[in-house]
Amino acid sequence: MATRPSPGRASGRRARDSLLAASFLAPAFAVFAVFAYYPLYRLVYLSLYRPNRNTFIGGSDEWIGGSNIIDSLTSSTFLRSLAVTAKFAVLTVPMGIILGVLLAVAADRKLRGIRIFQTIFSSTVASSVAVASVVFFTLLQPEAGLWRNVSWLSIKQPGSALVAISTTAVWQNAGLTFVIVLAALQALPSEVREAAELDGYGPVRRFFRITVPLISPALLFLAVVLVIHALQAYAQFEILKPTNDAQPLLYKIADPEGVETISSRAVYSLGLFVVSLIVSIAQFGLLERRVHYGE
Amino acid sequence: MASNPRSTRRAADLGWYVLLTVLSLVILFPIYTTFIRAISSPVPYLNSIKSGGGLTPVELDWGVFWRVIKEPGFYRAMLLSAGTSTIIVAAQLLTSVLAAYALVFIDFRGKKLAFALLVGTLLLPIEVTLIANIETVRDLSLFNSLVGLTAPFLAWGFGIFLLRQAFLGVPSELRDAAELDGYGHLRFLFRVAVPISRPIIGSFVLISFLAAWNQYVWPRFAADEESWQTIQVALRTFGQREVDQLNFGFAAAILSALPLVALLIIFQRQLIRGLTAGAVKG
Incomplete structure (x- = not known):
């Protein structure tokens, strides 16, 4: 914010500004250094070296290198949990978006009492994954759940466990998907909303031809958020306890039963990082090219 | 009869009400069954569901x-969740505020890199860094704290x-005016930039609180003593009780969500603005 530039003063000011900027940025960077950047380094290290806990006796960490990475990435544990995670995403993301769009389209109109419906639809935003899991326990519990006789929603059958768990996630995400799609619909310029009624399109065609392309950035954003949610799914699986073959990647990373080695868990963590990275990069790529901007 | 536009309109409205009601029932159904499980005596409920009941x-x-x-x-556990959430939000x-202020209002070299490094941490969520961070917390003797x-x-x-984003929206005339009045950075930050960004700060506080209150994975593994369980982690153990106390967990789940439902209803607008930031308008 220099007003009168004189050379000596300007450089003094610049130094002072840099110092100020550094001190303003320092707290955030300090937290990230310890709990975000360092862990990334540490995960790479743990994938390559087996830590030697007997540091008093001496002896350094043991190089296990590439073989650990390859063994972990090709282990049935990793491949199966990755497949479960991918399947979980397939089961929850499209359904989540469809439900969100359905709720938002229904609630995007001027009707008496519409605010009540909007509040109900957004209510699951207040639910945590743990609460959602307890809530769905009343339906999915093998002994006393209301859906205990619905065979394709059984959490104790290998073929249906994941489908059953996905109902929890779809329900819990409904609030978020509804809120985002509704906001996108309401942000459409009124000319667009009115013009579509005049050009002779039926409501269904109008919706798919005009509305969907215009809200596609919001839908894409939602898809990415839901995929990331699916990649990070954990609590539902610990609380609802489906069959062992329906455990996702984060379950193997967190490893509540303590059956995995730290070296393979480190590789799994990096695997999760890389998959999330790919999803995010794909989002940017799609946003750049395909998705229609409604500006 | 149906050619009357008014009555067509009314019929259409009725159709929407029917759809809205059906969808509401779908969303509310699991909450209803949880409520039923909470207020029913556990053993009679188990008997009732075996004989085809369960909905009442x-x-x-x-x-x-x-x-x-x-x-x-x-x-x-509720107090611990309230405490940790408050600390995290604050x-x-x-x-x-400090980092964003530096990125927007202060001239320094390497600004783009700093921004990329800060926002890039979104790619390193706790789920990815979990095992390394647990190790750190153990090494620093911060387990159960x-x-x-x-x-x-x-x-x-x-x-x-x-x-x-909020600071970028501060009009440049305000900066010029503040400069003329001899405002330094600190005064400009707290007298102008922060007050003018109040709506976004409101949304920030809400979604930050929501995320902090609802988190599961980190508190689950950063503590192993019962007295250091946040409410989300405690909910799991509430379910593992004697048969005649099985409704305890359901009642606890409902009560644990009530503060958030209240916040949601009171601050609906701020919450929606926070959740949609980044979605609408790309």
């Missing part, structure tokens, strides 16, 4: 809510992004 309460046990509230395992707000439960969340890449 049996042998009402309203006392369960009172028993939950009186249980130290419940209210301590710290995230402070670190984000307030610091351990909150430390990884004291700064937040998305929060910095959100406040940077």
Whole structure:
């Protein structure tokens, strides 16, 4: 914010500004250094070296290198949990978006009492994954759940466990998907909303031809958020306890039963990082090219 | 008869009401069944569901809510969640305001890199860094502690992004005027930039609180003593009780979500603005 530039003063000011900027940025960077950047380094290290806990006796960490990475990435544990995670995403993301769009389209109109419906639809935003899991326990519990006789929603059958768990996630995400799609619909310029009624399109065609392309950035954003949610799914699986073959990647990373080695868990963590990275990069790529901007 | 536009309109409205009601029932159904499970005496309920019932309460046990509230395992966990969430929100707000201010209003070299490094941390969520962070917290003897439960969340890449957007929207005339009045950076930050960004800060606080209150994975593994369980982690153990106390967990789940439902209803607008930041308008 220099007003009168004189050379000596300007450089003094610049130094002072840099110092100020550094001190303003320092707290955030300090937290990230310890709990975000360092862990990334540490995960790479743990994938390559087996830590030697007997540091008093001496002896350094043991190089296990590439073989650990390859063994972990090709282990049935990793491949199966990755497949479960991918399947979980397939089961929850499209359904989540469809439900969100359905709720938002229904609630995007001027009707008496519409605010009540909007509040109900957004209510699951207040639910945590743990609460959602307890809530769905009343339906999915093998002994006393209301859906205990619905065979394709059984959490104790290998073929249906994941489908059953996905109902929890779809329900819990409904609030978020509804809120985002509704906001996108309401942000459409009124000319667009009115013009579509005049050009002779039926409501269904109008919706798919005009509305969907215009809200596609919001839908894409939602898809990415839901995929990331699916990649990070954990609590539902610990609380609802489906069959062992329906455990996702984060379950193997967190490893509540303590059956995995730290070296393979480190590789799994990096695997999760890389998959999330790919999803995010794909989002940017799609946003750049395909998705229609409604500006 | 149907050619009357008014009556067509009314019929269409009726159709929408029917759809809205059906959808509401779908969303509310699991909440309803949880409520039924909470207020029914557990053993009679199990008998009732075996004989085809289950949709209506049996042998009402309203006392369960009172028993939950009186249980130290419940209210301590709620207080711990409130404490950790408050610390996290306050710290995230402070670190984000300062960092975003530097990124927008102060000239320094390497600004783009700093921004990329800060927002890039969104790619390193706690799920990815979990095992390394657990190790760190153990090594620093922060296991089972307030610091351990909150430390990884004291700064937040998305929060910095959100406040940077807010600060970028501060009109340049205000900066010029503040400069003429001889405002330094600190005064400009607290007298102009922060007050003018109040709406976004409101949304920031809400979604930050929501995320902090609802988190599961980190508190689950950063503590192993019962007295250091946040409410989300405690909910799992509430389900593992004697048969005749099985409604306790359901009542606890309902009570644990009530504060958030209240916040949601009171601050609906701020919450929606926070959740949609980044979605609408790409």
